Amino acid sequence: MKFLNKLIPSSRCLVLVTLLATVACNEILEENPYTTFTTDYFKTSGGFRSAVVTGYAGMRFNYGPIGALDINVFGTDEWTNGDQAISSPLNVYNVSTSEGDLLTPWNNNFWHINTLNLIINLKPEELIEVREADRVTWVAEARYLRAHYYYLMVTQFGAVPLDLGSGELQFNDVPTSAFNRLPVDDLLVKNYQAMIDDLTFAVENLPAKRPERAFNLSKAAALHLLAKVYLYRGYSAVKQPSDFQNAYTTAMQLIDGKDTYGVALLEDFADVFREGNDYNAEIIYAIERLPKNNTANEMIDPSTDFANKANMTNNMFNSNYQGPIFVFDPSTTPPSTQAYIDGRPLEYGRPLRRFAPTKWLFETAFADKKNDSRFDNSFRMVWYARSVSATPPATYVNRLNAIGLAIGDTAFYLTKRDREADSLKALAGAQKKNYRVFGPSEFYTNTNRTNLIYPSLKKFQSVQRANFQDASGRPLPVSRFAETYLLAAEAAMLLGQPGEAADLINVLKRRAAYRPELTPGEVDSRYAAIEVTAADINIDFILDERTRELAGEHSRWPDLAARGKLLDRVPTRNVDAANIQPHHVLRPIPQSQLDRMSDPDKAKYQNPAY
Structure with a gap:
């Protein structure tokens, strides 16, 4: 070698x-x-x-x-x-x-x-x-x-x-x-x-805990990965009879000892990935990077280096908010190229359009987008009129004003249902919306390339960058305490304890029901709508729940492959992957x-x- x-x-x-x-x-x-x-x-x-x-x-x-x-x-x-x-x-x-x-x-x-x-x-x-x-x-x-x-x-x-x-x-x-x-x-x-x-x-x-402002390794990180390794071996051809029990025991050691190990679930899912809150107690281990510090991040050129050690998560999941459909007036000669959004504001990232959510993720995994806050807190569906410049160009401001918009107004909006989009588009007169509206049937797919727009993952949004083209300087989470609950729940299910599995998952469901603007009673009502019972628990439900909690967190392929579910789930949920064959479960x-x-x-x- x-x-x-x-x-x-x-x-x-x-x-x-x-x-x-x-x-x-x-x-x-x-x-x-x-x-x-x-x-x-x-x-x-x-x-x-x-x-x-x-x-x-x-x-x-x-x-x-x-x-x-x-x-x-x-x-x-x-x-x-x-x-x-x-x-x-x-x-x-x-x-x-x-x-x-x-x-x-x-x-x-x-x-x-x-x-x-x-x-x-x-x-x-x-x-x-x-x-x-x-x-x-x-x-x-x-x-x-x-x-x-x-x-x-x-x-x-x-x-x-x-x-x-x-x-x-x-x-x-x-x-x-x-x-x-x-x-x-x-x-x-x-x-x-x-x-x-x-x-x-x-x-x-x-050490039992990591430092408050660094991702040095701790017992918590080791327990989390050890539980996952036991679980993965339990699914493998070299499984041992005690693997699932060991996975459960190890994950529960971390859950029951959360105070000792300095970990906790945050009350609001939105705060887990909030920029500036990167060292919160839910993140057990992350890959360290520093905002705007190319030397520390081992980046020669953060605008052109997509490989090596670059953190490209802030740019790869973005749809084309600059596309031709968003140009003010394409009929001019020469055609106008100025769009509803001026340039590439740091908030929205570079629209590299590499990864797009499947229809299954949008429609099925996140079927309940009201009672479960995780979709809204994971995906961008609204883009506002912004400029990459600190002082927006006068021509841009004037063009916004000409169509009834101003800096900060909604530029375009992706609805969760087609009927909502149809209703908004039908408004006329004083009620007419000046922003662009797209329903799910208009989102980009590989067979519908008219509108290069789709829900864009925002977990890794990175505003603290020196240039709008740059890779992220944020730490990238690898192990989250929420996943520890999912590992424990899965192991409990495999041990024949679906009730215990449901209880563990419901801890995440209750957090998912929370939105800061809701009253405690409203949170309880929304939790009741998504609470699960032992009868709901099976491996496909566990994998669906992992999507709702962990979408985009760089682990889905091994998650499916290790559990023997790649061949079962991928061709029915990703139409572009129909060519998958049995040998593809390994690289x-x-x-x-x-x-x-x-x-x-x-x-x-x-x-x-x-």
Whole structure:
């Protein structure tokens, strides 16, 4: 696996280009121009800590850039491609072994694992001026990170090597053309056990709580991921009889000990993703980034770098609010190009139109948009007349005024039902609406490309950017306490306790019923309308509830694949993914990896049917 030596070249010399000084949110990336040094550097306090923080920073490859988003969002029941990503291979299931998006995790995660192997295996007596308390905590962080990297790989590719050239979970500094993936079934057993062992150590040795203003790892993060790994193994071919019980027990340890672990559900779902509230108690773990700090975020150019470590979530889910249908007067010569919204206001993001919600997500998963606040708090349906300029151009203001609008007025509105759109469009005289109205039947689909507009995910809205083209500088949530409830509920269901599962889900339902403008009585009434009972609980309901709670949070593809529901749900809910085949439940091993191997029989290392 020659690519494993990106950080660790041949012999025992090392070249580190950049190292994060700390993961605290108020610190920045520091350029440390080390030339070459031996692995002895990692035996020092500074070197050991730098390796841990490099492990933190490497997670940015997996959460935010376009490749990481594509492999987790496309080809699911929730999302299809927008007009800027027509027929994306991962969405239409025309996936080849040369698919570039798959290289985002493949080319980056193993060398981070290798670095973590190095410091995890250092013995206390080998270290130089490293306090034992620090060593234990840093090893716990490193083991969580290693488990998380393996979780990301196994949920996409199936079994992946533990032996990177020098033995299982050992540091390797010698280039190798071996690919230690066989036998696959035995390796998958070891993959899951390694993750569980690492996370168990992390639970025992990490601090109980994370800092208030940083996403350093904690027991809460380890418990959450450990519960998920137990659950996923329970669905797998290498399941153990105790997996679902262990998943339930682990998730409930976090729920019952929420005060000890410093986690809580927020009262208002809208506050979970509110910009400026990124370090709230519901976010257990997020990938750290800092607003307007390209250096800290390892961004060369945040307006053009869609890959590497960019957080593109603020731009990829947006529809085309600048499209031709929104131009004031297209009949002029030459045609006017000025739209109801002037430029690209920071609030609305860059309309890159990569991911569009499926009809199923809009109409079925979120069928009740009144009593359940999560749709309104997750999706943008109204765009207001805004300018990208602090002082709106006079021509723009005048054109707004000419059609009866002013800065801040509604520019266009997406209704939740066609009959509402029809009623608004039928108004005349003094009641006529000056803004544009679109009903659900007019939303963009791959067969209806007239209006490139659709409900746009707003969870990751990022106003604090230096330029309207830029990627986000916000931390990107990975583990939320709300999902811990969903994991516990699912495990309870699998243990034959649907009543317990319903009780856990109803905690989220009650929060979903809350809107700050409602009276307590009105909240109770809305909760009663969406409350569930034991009779409602099954795996499809659990997956529907995960959509309502977690839509767009970069986990849907592995969620469906791990539970064996990809083939069942995707073709009936995503019309663009009708080509899905049984072998698509795993990603192909990248061809570039197989080409590096010395073994001429490369096919035996590939996943079935690729």
